[in-house]
Amino acid sequence: MALRKPTDDEDALLDLMIARAEAFTPSVADRAGLSVETMNDGGMGSLRLFPPGTRGKSRVFGRRVSEWAFDDLDGVQVTVALVVDATDRLYELELWKSDFGRLLSLPDLGAPSPK
Numbered sequence: 001m002a003l004r005k006p007t008d009d010e011d012a013l014l015d016l017m018i019a020r021a022e023a024f025t026p027s028v029a030d031r032a033g034l035s036v037e038t039m040n041d042g043g044m045g046s047l048r049l050f051p052p053g054t055r056g057k058s059r060v061f062g063r064r065v066s067e068w069a070f071d072d073l074d075g076v077q078v079t080v081a082l083v084v085d086a087t088d089r090l091y092e093l094e095l096w097k098s099d100f101g102r103l104l105s106l107p108d109l110g111a112p113s114p115k
Helices: 008-020 028-032
Strands: 035-038 047-050 061-071 077-085 090-097
Touching (some): 008 077, 008 090, 061 090
Antiparallel strands (some): 035 047, 047 090, 077 090
16 A cells, blocks of 8 residues: 555554553654555554654564544544554554444644644
8 A cells, every 4th residue: 555644544543552552752853754654444443653764673562552432423432543663663644443344534633733
């Protein structure tokens, strides 16, 4: 899949998850220069995260730094986890819909105005 910039809704969710994170703050450069790739998760909305200089590098799971849940438009719970790699750089934004269905919508978190 192709790398792209996060949408406004994805950015707002990332900001929330970073704010909720324990013992983790990404560098300004990593957050500002972040690219994402949609993961093959059946349409649940998970993203692989690529701070500058990480594309094509070997990276491994480090730890979950925050979790949160919301209800999708159909009332089904979605769990979100922010994961960093072994070097504490943004790695994945994992979304799991409890019925394994497709995500209908990200929550309205007051996405920022267009850049």
